[in-house]
Amino acid sequence: MFDKYTTVNGIRVKLNAYSESRFKSLRAVNEEISEWINNNGNLTIADIPSDLKEKWWKTKADILWTSDVPYPEGFFANDDFESGLLKETEEAFIIKRLYI
Numbered sequence: 001m002f003d004k005y006t007t008v009n010g011i012r013v014k015l016n017a018y019s020e021s022r023f024k025s026l027r028a029v030n031e032e033i034s035e036w037i038n039n040n041g042n043l044t045i046a047d048i049p050s051d052l053k054e055k056w057w058k059t060k061a062d063i064l065w066t067s068d069v070p071y072p073e074g075f076f077a078n079d080d081f082e083s084g085l086l087k088e089t090e091e092a093f094i095i096k097r098l099y100i
Helices: 020-039 050-064 083-096
Strands: 005-008 011-015 065-067
Touching: 005 083, 011 083, 020 050, 020 083, 050 065, 050 083
Parallel strands: none
Antiparallel strands: 005 011, 011 065
8 A cells, every 4th residue: 555666767665764874884874975975075067987887876776666677787877867855855855853
């Protein structure tokens, strides 16, 4: 009844429910990203190596989504990866944390 899905680059994914453990995992990824940015302050987002973006996006997707099929090779590294959908999912996930 409450399952929500979206399609990312042709793959249907289920949006995982909020949990504190998922939040902690997501926070750890975001801390790693922040640390990299702080250590490379002279670079822009466009300068982030594609292997790092791919790793971070996949890690976030593994926390936020469940897919019935494996992601194809290079799914997150593809220039056409719909990262905005991952961002929207992350924002919606974090908003759910405010519920007490």
